[in-house]
Amino acid sequence: MAVNESRRLFLRGGRAPASEWRPPWTTEAITDQCTRCEQCIDACPEDVLFRGDGGFPQIRFTGEGCTLCGECARACPESVFDLTREAFPWRAVIRDNCLAQANIHCQTCRDACEPAAIRFPPKLGHVAIPEVAEDDCTGCGACVAVCPEDAINLVTQEQREQTHA
Ligand code: SF4
Ligand code: SF4
Numbered sequence: 001m002a003v004n005e006s007r008r009l010f011l012r013g014g015r016a017p018a019s020e021w022r023p024p025w026t027t028e029a030i031t032d033q034c035t036r037c038e039q040c041i042d043a044c045p046e047d048v049l050f051r052g053d054g055g056f057p058q059i060r061f062t063g064e065g066c067t068l069c070g071e072c073a074r075a076c077p078e079s080v081f082d083l084t085r086e087a088f089p090w091r092a093v094i095r096d097n098c099l100a101q102a103n104i105h106c107q108t109c110r111d112a113c114e115p116a117a118i119r120f121p122p123k124l125g126h127v128a129i130p131e132v133a134e135d136d137c138t139g140c141g142a143c144v145a146v147c148p149e150d151a152i153n154l155v156t157q158e159q160r161e162q163t164h165a
């Protein structure tokens with residue numbers, strides 16, 4: 001993605017184009033290796049995989065997050081998944097429209113985060129504001145759909161660097 005496009009998406013709170021939303025433990029090489037058999041999609045118990053661009057499997061976080069159960073990887077007859085890789089290249093980033101930043105109590109995202117990567121350090125005279133511990137965030141997306149303000153983006157390291165460039 002071009003720098004300006006990436007920055008624009010980040011600033012307006014958009015997410016990466018659908019073609020970048022690959023299933024866990026996959027790389028850009030998915031289009032070379034995948035036969036589009038859809039066995040990974042059928043195997044996903046969370047229903048986060050779907051038939052996306054060009055018929056290749058993609059992931060979406062409009063309902064549930066990925067539990068990293070690995071069923072997709074085990075169902076795939078090709079060499080598309082590699083469980084030794086990091087599952088996702090992105091991390092959760094909380095935007096300015098978070099309710100807590102407007103001094104309205106909300107900790108919904110914390111409750112959804114299984115690895116406890118979202119913390120709410122006490123803030124004197126203000127409701128606690130969420131912070132994402134990047135090292136603990138797996139990029140699972142479980143916090144995204146539960147946020148009542150749609151205030152959470154999943155952003156790659158590359159996109160973060162471009163935004164701060
Ligand atoms: S199971 Fe493997 S080959 Fe089949 S659609 Fe999924 S990634 Fe592609
Ligand atoms: S769920 Fe959304 S609005 Fe609530 S604290 Fe988390 S980021 Fe803020």
Ligand code: SF4
Pocket residue numbers: 065091092112113114115116117118132136137138139140141142143144
């Ligand atoms: S994407 Fe990160 S912060 Fe959000 S629920 Fe998953 S691990 Fe927690």
